[in-house]
Amino acid sequence: MSQEERPLFLRKATGLVRAWSSFDAFIYAFFSVNIVTLGLYGYSFGAFWPSSNLIPAIIVSTFLIVFLVITYAMLISAMPRAGGDYVWQTRILGGLIGFVASINGWITCLWLWGPIYGNMVQVQIVAPLLLTLGYIDAALWWTTANGIFLGTFITCVFVSIIVGLGMRWYARIQKACFYVGVVGLVSFMIVLALGSQTAFRTAFDSFVQITFGYPNAYADTIALAVSEGYAHTPFEVSLMNFSAAGALIPLVAFYNLWPNWGATLYGEVKGASDYKRNLKQMMWANILAGVGGIAVLVLIFGTFGYEFYQTSNYAYWMQLYGGSAPPLPIYPHGPLLAGLVFNNPALTLWLIISMSFWFWGWAGTLFLSSTRAMFAMAFDRTLPAWVGHISTRFGAPVNTIIVMFGATMFLGTLYSYVPGVAVIFLDAVLAIAAMYFITCIAAAVFPYSRKKLFEASPIAKYKIGGVPVVTISGAITAVFLFYLLVLWAIDPAYGVNNPISAMYLGATYIGSAILYLAMKAYRKKQGIDINKIYGEIPSE
């Protein structure tokens, strides 16, 4: 039906408004898998699998994530409510499984992400900026524990403010960051396209010598990485090695597994019952992250040199695990290095600052989705009702932000200053993927376990050979996620199978199960039947 045509004589009930447009939801999805903040950071670990190539890993994972996107777009359409995974899991699989998986995937696990975001402030924004401005000691100070703490604090304060301002303001800020960030990324790509490897090598050597007094830095970076175990495979050889690329998929997932990060927000997105709208938002984010990521990598490899790119990252990360300090002792941030090509500090500053908008536009993802999951739990009374209090001025669940801020800063402080605590953060990705896995199982059984609800939903008409598409896509995604979970669990190279971290997660799972059972019993005494609440989707 065109917009000019409408049911002239049909009068519907008074409605509600939702704060976000489809475009806002797309930007959020795109930031959640953004090429700069998460992508460049994640790619830098690829050097630990030198025979594998990031490009085929991105292609294959982008394809597989299509099924994740289909699954989530369908569940959103069937139950477009604040809380996302929590609502679907509890309504389809029951309260205990849903609550435990969701509270860990969306809340307690996100407390662990604070220092990761803080680390990005450190290595992608402040340290390269200070270095460019000539404040070498200050830049190095930012690489210490104080820098991580401060980065975490800045992130948490910024995120609390923009999330606390409510969805309308969040959308405005996010949109501004998106536009500036895109201009920055295009500038970065143009600089890379115009630069040559020879010019970069000369500029890099000159910069490191002037800044740190280290000659022949380019060649020595490569030599250092080789001496510490890096075994180079030429780009052309690794590119064709698809089986080896499989090992990088769990690494690439660090940046591209999250186009559905807005799943908990769809109670606030216009037209969320429309499956195709939801699909487009997340699918474009997934595709652009894949295509854009490959384009950026190709340009980086061309200008910096594939071997240098791999070895500079390898040497940087090895230094943090006891290796020797590389000639460039800070994170080899792409915009910083690209700016060197034309030996123009103003250009370097522009690239670092404009590309930092990918961080500021994305940072809100640390709390925003979690606050809605927490709100949904409080709304169902499986968390205390005060947690879900909504500020009528801003339309934001302010108490959830306070909880997120307090817990994230507490753990961030421990991470920064208490030796040995950092290892508990290693499983931060795992708990989220585990929650996705449960959601996909819920999606697969949805048409059979909640037949009436499914049949009444807009997704009931999508079937292949009589089998609901949500079942097929849910099952495929569950297999994919299971593959990731197994690799993360058995291969120590990903750094997420630490036993102490696993014990921490185990404790949060057990603790949340106890919390659920206690809240259920408590509510029963108050005359509130949690099972009855889970019998239907939440009110708006």
Add this chain to the structure above:
Amino acid sequence: MEDIPRRELPPEWGGIIPSQCFLEQAKKIAELADRSGIILRVMGGVAIRLHCTGFEDFAQKLARLGEGTQEFSDLDFMCYGRYRDKVKGFLKESFNYTRRKTTLSSAVSGRDIYFHPKMWWFTDIFFDELRVANHPIDFRGRLELDSPTITVTDLLLEKLQMWEVFGAKDIKDVMLLLRAHDVGEREEEIVNAKYAAKLLARDWGFYHTVTTNLKRITDLLQNSAKWANRHTLLRFLLDISEEEKADLVSKASKILDYADKESKSFGWKMRARIGTKQTWYNPVESEETGPAFGVWRLREVFPDEE
């Protein structure tokens, strides 16, 4: 999905709450609120009835009085945001109304929902702005201009801003408002077409929706026989006299003239170039697009709260 709890209605009502109950309650709430220092103004269908006293015969012709059916379903009020907390205490103490728990959607909608103690209706209180609208309307500085309802100009705009759900009931309301009021350049009991034109001159989308709706109403009146034959819901057009039609067409034309003559902003002109190729209105979620709002549900599930 929603189980609406049984209402406690007197048996003699036969399951239909008399319109008079709505009208009296609305007036009483506005009056008592004034005495308590709170500005609450009635909106929506109830306000239109209150503002069109003396034109019941015309409303009867339009079949807008709801004989034998439920004419009104809820009460709507506009209020300033600074009274938000006072309103809760006022409605509780004076009318024993309870407020529905604030949700993300209701907060963003700038709307509080209150339950009648016997569940006869729910009452929407909007603050500062009507956001649940295809074209949100700002009421700041407007509520002092009339009582107990919002101004007739705002009542008319509240109806004419609708794009997605502008139906037969709304057409009748617009006709009733125009029949009962003159069109001019001030507020008291008159549609202030100058004010409306100024609003429309700032926003092309709003202009397009309002003028399109007015032109359609004009068309309905001028070709009433054709439309009445085509849609049973439009049979009421045949009961409107030629004199009444001429009056309505003339008033609608006057508003359209004001809207056309008002000088337009630069943004308006730029947006006009794009036209309807891009969505020009703010979509409002309905029961169909956001299934099961569950306005009533919370009270049943959480009986001990609020």
